[in-house]
Amino acid sequence: MLLLSRHLDQAPNYRADVQHFLFGREFRAEDLPFSEKLIRAHVKNGFISLRPGIMPLNENIFDLLGIRKKWLCARCGNRDQEAFAFCSCARCGKKCVYCRHCLNMGIVRSCTQLVTWQGPEPGFDRAFLDGRPLCKWDGVLSNEQQAAATAMKRTLAARESFLMWAVTGSGKTEIMYPAIEGQLRQGHHVALATPRTDVVRELLPRLRAAFPDVPISGLYGGSEEENLRAPLVISTAHQLIRYAGRFDCVFIDEVDAFPFHFDPMLEYAVHKAAKPGTPFAYLSATPPSELKNRFLSGSLKGVKLARRYHGHPLPIPRFRWIGSWQKLVQRGKLPSVLHEWLKNKMEAQQQVFVFVPSVSTAAALTELLQRNGFSRSAGVHSEDPLRHQKVADFRSGKLRLLVTTTILERGVTIANVQVGVVGADDPIFDEAALVQISGRVGRSAAYPNGDVVFFHNGKTLSMVRAVRHMVQMNQEGDR
Amino acid sequence: MERCLFCGEMRGDPLSFHNLFSPEYAPGFCLSCREQLVPIDPRHCCRLCGRDLSRLDRNRVTEGTCSDCVKWANSGRNGLYVNNHALYHYNPFLKEMINQFKFRGDVRLADGFAAELTRAYRRIVHNCVREQSGILKRKPSFLLVPVPLSSERLLERGFNQADVLARQIGAPIVQALVRVRDEAKQSKKNRAERMRLRATPFQLNEKAAVSLSGHKILLIDDIYTTGATMRLAAEALAPARPDSIRSLTLIHG
Numbered sequence: 001m002l003l004l005s006r007h008l009d010q011a012p013n014y015r016a017d018v019q020h021f022l023f024g025r026e027f028r029a030e031d032l033p034f035s036e037k038l039i040r041a042h043v044k045n046g047f048i049s050l051r052p053g054i055m056p057l058n059e060n061i062f063d064l065l066g067i068r069k070k071w072l073c074a075r076c077g078n079r080d081q082e083a084f085a086f087c088s089c090a091r092c093g094k095k096c097v098y099c100r101h102c103l104n105m106g107i108v109r110s111c112t113q114l115v116t117w118q119g120p121e122p123g124f125d126r127a128f129l130d131g132r133p134l135c136k137w138d139g140v141l142s143n144e145q146q147a148a149a150t151a152m153k154r155t156l157a158a159r160e161s162f163l164m165w166a167v168t169g170s171g172k173t174e175i176m177y178p179a180i181e182g183q184l185r186q187g188h189h190v191a192l193a194t195p196r197t198d199v200v201r202e203l204l205p206r207l208r209a210a211f212p213d214v215p216i217s218g219l220y221g222g223s224e225e226e227n228l229r230a231p232l233v234i235s236t237a238h239q240l241i242r243y244a245g246r247f248d249c250v251f252i253d254e255v256d257a258f259p260f261h262f263d264p265m266l267e268y269a270v271h272k273a274a275k276p277g278t279p280f281a282y283l284s285a286t287p288p289s290e291l292k293n294r295f296l297s298g299s300l301k302g303v304k305l306a307r308r309y310h311g312h313p314l315p316i317p318r319f320r321w322i323g324s325w326q327k328l329v330q331r332g333k334l335p336s337v338l339h340e341w342l343k344n345k346m347e348a349q350q351q352v353f354v355f356v357p358s359v360s361t362a363a364a365l366t367e368l369l370q371r372n373g374f375s376r377s378a379g380v381h382s383e384d385p386l387r388h389q390k391v392a393d394f395r396s397g398k399l400r401l402l403v404t405t406t407i408l409e410r411g412v413t414i415a416n417v418q419v420g421v422v423g424a425d426d427p428i429f430d431e432a433a434l435v436q437i438s439g440r441v442g443r444s445a446a447y448p449n450g451d452v453v454f455f456h457n458g459k460t461l462s463m464v465r466a467v468r469h470m471v472q473m474n475q476e477g478d479r
Numbered sequence: 480m481e482r483c484l485f486c487g488e489m490r491g492d493p494l495s496f497h498n499l500f501s502p503e504y505a506p507g508f509c510l511s512c513r514e515q516l517v518p519i520d521p522r523h524c525c526r527l528c529g530r531d532l533s534r535l536d537r538n539r540v541t542e543g544t545c546s547d548c549v550k551w552a553n554s555g556r557n558g559l560y561v562n563n564h565a566l567y568h569y570n571p572f573l574k575e576m577i578n579q580f581k582f583r584g585d586v587r588l589a590d591g592f593a594a595e596l597t598r599a600y601r602r603i604v605h606n607c608v609r610e611q612s613g614i615l616k617r618k619p620s621f622l623l624v625p626v627p628l629s630s631e632r633l634l635e636r637g638f639n640q641a642d643v644l645a646r647q648i649g650a651p652i653v654q655a656l657v658r659v660r661d662e663a664k665q666s667k668k669n670r671a672e673r674m675r676l677r678a679t680p681f682q683l684n685e686k687a688a689v690s691l692s693g694h695k696i697l698l699i700d701d702i703y704t705t706g707a708t709m710r711l712a713a714e715a716l717a718p719a720r721p722d723s724i725r726s727l728t729l730i731h732g
Contacts, residue, residue, distance in 0.1 A: 087643075088638065089638065090633045090634060090636070090639070098584065100585060103579065107583060107584035107585075
């Protein structure tokens with residue numbers, strides 16, 4: 001008996017701060033704010049698991065037999081063999097492989113250990129689950145929206161993935177609320193991921209207002225300290241790389257947006273952050289073909305919303321031929337078609353987005369417009385340090401005209417804005433981009449119509465397809 | 480390896496007979512990255528520290544030597560130390576590159592400097608041949624000595640950047656120095672603190688020291704800023720009785 005009680009006394013213990021720090025997250029051993037001794041004791045007692053940062057990649061029999069070894073980075077999922085390099089490592093004294101893809105988060109070598117929590121799940125403060133409704137949003141969903149929301153909530157509760165294919169301005173964010181509430185009520189960890197910082201910055205205040213009692217952590221490049229105890233995390237896909245096996249449900253907004261399909265690391269990061277078998281909810285106006293096919297063939301559940309929340313159809317773009325506008329801009333002349341259109345809009349006291357294909361043309365066109373008497377205008381692009389300020393000025397109405405690259409193609413809602421796409425025939429404007437850009441117009445119920453003009457020098461297939469897409473959505477909405 | 484080592488874009492070098500027929504051409508940087516590097520013209524640099532004189536105030540230059548080097552010469556601390564050669568002028572782009580190489584640990588980037596470093600090494604050897612008097616000229620043999628890190632810093636970083644650069648050259652390397660004291664990072668100090676006379680943090684590695692006697696030494700490091708490190712290293716090497724000590728760095732900044 002004595003022996004037994006002593007045995008119980010020595011039952012391995014863990015520290016709560018280590019548990020909270022590491023639960024559902026994964027770090028390099030050297031990044032931990034704890035002493036090596038403490039970590040080793042936790043590893044010995046089985047609370048913490050270690051795995052090598054670089055693993056040999058054996059996808060098929062040829063990899064096993066091949067002379068040249070292939071590698072996989074366990075942190076970022078990189079399997080591009082050109083993005084691995086060798087170094088003679090002073091730590092382990094051997095030749096180490098390292099991943100060049102995720103260097104900016106601290107180097108991962110073959111001798112690097114990735115550390116995660118595998119002990120008991122920490123107790124989270126669930127005081128907000130007191131039986132009262134969590135969602136304090138006081139708007140009303142239309143019948144169609146309500147049906148979509150219910151379907152989404154049910155499907156996710158049944159642990160199945162869901163596609164919300166909804167036109168721009170259909171109120172996707174609000175449709176998510178019942179599903180998010182349902183997941184939170186079950187005590188789940190929920191992530192809302194999106195490829196873009198701008199979208200996180202737009203969503204965060206809206207969700208904080210809708211769920212005032214729920215601790216929400218917002219993560220984007222340069223965001224404030226994260227709240228490790230928050231059950232709801234709104235994050236860019238990039239920031240999710242530090243998470244591993246934490247979430248029971250993941251919403252991916254704007255799933256087709258750059259750079260989600262451009263960089264396979266982001267998809268890896270989102271899947272790593274989720275527990276195995278987690279249902280995903282995909283939201284988009286222009287789902288990528290892979291999801292679209294799965295939805296149409298019935299293997300992915302989902303709902304298609306073809307009507308905007310205010311019930312008006314999508315504004316259909318007009319095509320205007322503008323000639324070789326680049327040459328004119330280079331010579332310092334504003335194309336007359338564009339000049340006239342903009343002058344009309346300014347006289348009608350309307351705000352205008354002018355989308356252009358590249359950063360250099362954005363700068364050139366902005367300068368040209370300012371010289372031609374459009375004084376309250378500005379240009380933005382992704383590297384612009386004043387970007388957020390300029391967008392805020394445009395929102396408040398201080399600026400009337402904003403020249404932008406595709407960075408503002410989604411997630412921006414401004415009432416009564418008009419859109420011109422200059423150089424719509426450029427390959428950077430694919431079907432999805434053009435649909436999203438056209439979707440900036442007529443989003444508010446007060447101004448459900450608006451003007452979208454594609455200024456082009458020769459129609460492209462993308463332009464035609466984008467229009468066909470929107471016409472088809474309008475027809476489906478009429479039914 | 481047709482992608483740029485730094486930005487990852489396609490290199491897009493114009494096709495030439497050389498790269499058309501070579502099976503795999505040397506790793507390197509793309510044109511737009513190379514354009515942002517500012518090479519130092521060896522004909523217009525300080526004789527002693529290798530800095531780009533065209534970027535310096537006129538009145539700080541006397542007979543092809545910058546005022547800093549005049550100060551060093553007057554201080555009597557040069558000893559066996561002859562001069563420094565540097566490849567590039569320090570600019571924000573190179574700073575970003577060095578940051579990725581040194582602090583993030585992307586050792587692979589050093590491969591992109593291999594050709595330039597080797598060329599600079601040959602030029603140093605060639606200059607030595609020219610300086611010899613007499614008819615029979617002997618090709619001097621240099622021993623490369625990478626400026627070491629302290630063992631703590633080496634463990635933290637995982638590699639010695641000077642050693643990685645020295646390996647690109649392909650001349651014999653001798654690890655003749657050991658850094659015994661872990662001082663605050665040079666890059667965290669100001670100019671006066673760096674140049675102040677202080678005890679050398681380096682120690683001669685006794686085993687390697689025997690092989691140095693009578694040889695010309697080329698110290699290798701990533702960056703030459705005030706020259707204090709080089710003088711301290713030269714001071715520590717002096718007891719091994721080398722013939723002379725020069726240095727080669729990637730950057731003068």
